Amino acid sequence: MPAAPVSAELASALVAIVCNATPARLVLNLRGLDCAIRLVTGAQAAASDELFKPADLIIVMHAPDDGIDALTAIRALRSHPRHARTAILVLGPSAALRPASIEAGATDVMIDPLDPLDLQIRVRNLVELALARQRVDRQSDGMDPETDRAGVDAALREREIIRRLMLAAEFRDDQAGDHLTRVAGCAIAIAEGLGLSEADANDIALASTMHDIGKISIPDSILMKPGPLSESEREEMKLHAVRGYHVLHDSPSHLLRLASDIALTHHERWDGGGYPQGLSTTQIPLAGRIVAVADVFDALISERVYKKAWTPEAARRHLEEHAGTHFDPACVAAFLSRWDDILGLVESGPPERAA
DSSP: OOOOOOOOHHHHHHHEESEEEESSHHHHHHHHGEEEEEEEEEEHHHSSSGGGSSSEEEEOOGGGGGOOOHHHHHHHHSSSGGGGGOOOEESSSSSSHHHHHHHHOOEEEESSSOHHHHHHHHHHHHHHHHHHHHHHHHHTOOTTTHHHHHHHHHHHHHHHHHHHHHHHHHHOOOTHHHHHHOOOOHHHHHHHTTOHHHHHHHHHHHHHHTTGGGGGGHHHHHTOOOOOOOOOHHHHHHHHHHHHHHHHSSOOOOOHHHHHHHHHHTTOOOOOOOOOOOOOOSOHHHHHHHHHHHHHHHHHHOOOBBOOOOOHHHHHHHHHHHHHBBBBBBHHHHHHHHHHHHHHHHSSSOHHOOO
């Protein structure tokens, strides 16, 4: 497999692999990324201080028969200050491992048999996201609150990081950029219709561009599938909400914390029938309720490989019919109050152009 070009920063990243024996094929598959790799081998090593040394990404190969229990390793890593937020990728033999691993704190899970290219893409994305968050952390730590210019520069850098996270999403789905732009525009309209300040509306719109960042972990066979998903595929797709949250949460950045709330809750429903937590009414953060309306509207009016595009008017009727069940009625009312602006947004960036 030809090596993909890497940046100097990516090439300097450190990936730790927790396993019972040297995984020659895995190391060979990752060689194209040119990352530094540290092996933590054997059950005793996985339970020792060797596990807690610095790393930008930790890959845990689940093999309980050989003494490597991924769930135990994840919990141990998350309890250690150094790895409370480190990206953790679990490799395992059974799909039953997915929900338990995510609940324990894994960032992503891949199930055997592993596709070498999919593995390399997944590792590249997780490392780049980890490096991006490290840059945000360093910039936040270095801010001087008494210097206006420093605050402005930090805000600009923060937005640059978010723009690059958007590019990571577009790397998996070339229609994502247009969808994210329209969702952000709708989110501003709804927020302003609710009476939020311009600054708060802009923050929600910018944070909304990362609502589907967890989809970078979804296999192409599911993400790009032209027909209906099976039950197991739907369950896998639903995990993108929790995975996006794990990528973004616990950051010193206000915008990334806001984005993590949106990523986790934009598929919750007003009546409690959504996922992943089954939240209802005002248990759902306002930003999540706003983006739920914006996201569904744009999804309906967009053509996809598995469906035709709805007209804006048909999508509007859907929102009206499901206000109070799927959607916050106040958010739907705010959306409708800015209908002319919404139509202008659709006309300026028609979804059929992306399709």
